[in-house]
Amino acid sequence: MQWDNYWTKEKLKFHDFIYDSGKLHIKAEMISLKGSCPSCGQESGKVHSHYERSIADLPCFGAFCELSLLCRRFFCANESCNRTIFCERLGSVAKAYARKSSRLMKSIKHVGFKVASYAATQLCNCLGIATSATALDRYLRSHELQSFETPRVLGIDDWAMCKGRTYGTLLVDLEKQKPIDILEGRDASVLAEWLKDHPKIEIISRDRSGEYALAVNQGALQAIEIADRWHLLKNLREMIERYFQGNTKTIQLAYQKTLELKGGIHVPEPNLSSRKELEKQEKRQKRLGRFDEVHKLHQQGFSNSQIAKQLGMSRGTVIKYLASKEFPEQQARGSRLGKLKPFIQQLNQRFVEGCHNINQLWCDIQEKGYEGKRAMVKRYVHYLKSPSKEQLNVLACPRFRKPTPKLLSYALLKPTEFLAKDMQNMFEQLSLIANDFEAFKAKSIAFDKMIKER
Numbered sequence: 001m002q003w004d005n006y007w008t009k010e011k012l013k014f015h016d017f018i019y020d021s022g023k024l025h026i027k028a029e030m031i032s033l034k035g036s037c038p039s040c041g042q043e044s045g046k047v048h049s050h051y052e053r054s055i056a057d058l059p060c061f062g063a064f065c066e067l068s069l070l071c072r073r074f075f076c077a078n079e080s081c082n083r084t085i086f087c088e089r090l091g092s093v094a095k096a097y098a099r100k101s102s103r104l105m106k107s108i109k110h111v112g113f114k115v116a117s118y119a120a121t122q123l124c125n126c127l128g129i130a131t132s133a134t135a136l137d138r139y140l141r142s143h144e145l146q147s148f149e150t151p152r153v154l155g156i157d158d159w160a161m162c163k164g165r166t167y168g169t170l171l172v173d174l175e176k177q178k179p180i181d182i183l184e185g186r187d188a189s190v191l192a193e194w195l196k197d198h199p200k201i202e203i204i205s206r207d208r209s210g211e212y213a214l215a216v217n218q219g220a221l222q223a224i225e226i227a228d229r230w231h232l233l234k235n236l237r238e239m240i241e242r243y244f245q246g247n248t249k250t251i252q253l254a255y256q257k258t259l260e261l262k263g264g265i266h267v268p269e270p271n272l273s274s275r276k277e278l279e280k281q282e283k284r285q286k287r288l289g290r291f292d293e294v295h296k297l298h299q300q301g302f303s304n305s306q307i308a309k310q311l312g313m314s315r316g317t318v319i320k321y322l323a324s325k326e327f328p329e330q331q332a333r334g335s336r337l338g339k340l341k342p343f344i345q346q347l348n349q350r351f352v353e354g355c356h357n358i359n360q361l362w363c364d365i366q367e368k369g370y371e372g373k374r375a376m377v378k379r380y381v382h383y384l385k386s387p388s389k390e391q392l393n394v395l396a397c398p399r400f401r402k403p404t405p406k407l408l409s410y411a412l413l414k415p416t417e418f419l420a421k422d423m424q425n426m427f428e429q430l431s432l433i434a435n436d437f438e439a440f441k442a443k444s445i446a447f448d449k450m451i452k453e454r
C-alpha cells in the first residue's frame, strides 16, 4: 500500500497495522532512494545499516498511535565532510531526534497555548495524546517565535511573568492586534535598544510610566506618542478609589444614613469565633504599625519604591497608605458566621416566630444539612437574644453591605439608572455630607466621557 500524499513531501510505504491494548502500531519505511547529509548537504544512496524509530503520531480511531519507521544510515559521499555516516532525516514527518511527529507537536502546542498546562495535559490525554505537564511546558518554551514585520503602530505595556515579582515588556502590533515580542524587564535601556533596531515605527501607544517615556525618547524620536485609553481610564478609576480611601469616615456616615433610610441600624455580623476575632485584632495592629511607618519614611524623603522595598510590601499599598490621612480600616471579608451562614435566614425566621430553644433550632438546621457545631448555634441564639428590636428588623430585612472604596469607584462612573437603589441612596447621602463630592463626581464623569466619546 502506498499513500502518495500522506504527508505533503515525504513518501512512506506502509507495511502493517497492529492494534494492541489500546495502541495502534503502524509499521512503515521511507521510500526515497537517497538521503542528504545534514553537515554538507550532499545526497548519498550508499546504505550503511537500518534501524527502527518509534514516533508518536496523532491518535487514530480514538487510540494512541505509534509510527514504527524503518530508517537507514547512509555513508556520506563527500570525502571532505567530517561526517562519515549519517542517519536519514524524516523531513516534515518528524524533526531529528524527535519522539513525536511534527503534526502531533503542532496539535499539542495548539492546546497548550490555549489552555493552562495542567488542563491542557488532561485534555490531551482524553484526546488520545500522551503528554505530561512538564513536557508540555518544555514544548511551549522551545517554540520558535514567528518573525514579524516592524509595526507602524506599536503598543507597549508591562507584562507579569510572575505577578508582583518579575516583569517583562510586551510589544504589540496594534494594527494587526498581535503581540510581537517580549523583552526582559521594564527598564528603559532594553526597550530603547529594541526601538533603535526598528526605526519604522510611527505611533507608540503606552502607559505613562517614566521608564517607557525615557525609552521612547532615547530610541524612537520619530514616533508620535499617545497615552492609551485603557490606562487613562484605569488611572482615573484609581484616583477615584484613592479619594474614597481618604474619606473612610464620610463613607461610614453615609452608609449609616443609607441604612437608616432602609429602616434599620447598622449591626455588624456577629463573630462567632473568638479565636478569629483575636487574630483579626493582631493583624489590624500590625497593619496600623506599618501605616505609621510608611508615613514616617515618606516624611524622611524616601520614595514609594524604597519604602515598599524596606518594609517588604507592595508599592500599591504604600501609595494607598500615603493617599489617606487616616488609617484605612479593612472591611470584613467573607462571612464570620462560618458554616452557619446558609441557615441564617431560617434561624432568624424561627427565632422571630418564637422558637428560642437551641437544641430544637440545631436539629432543624441539621435536617437541612448543617454540619457545624451546636456551640455555633448557641452563640448565634445568644446574639439574637441580646439586641433590641430594631436590630431584629435589620436581621429580617435584606442587608446592604458597606461598599468598599473600589466598589464605589466603579459605581461612580456608572449611569445612575444602572445602580442598585441602595447605591443610589449612598451617593445621595455622600453628596449631602461631603461638600466636595458633587464637584468631584462631575469632574470624574466628564473626564470619563471625554476619553470614551471624543
Ligand SMILES: [Zn+2]
Residues within 6 Å of the ligand: 037, 038, 039, 040, 041, 042, 076, 077, 078, 081, 082, 083
Ligand atoms: Zn556530509
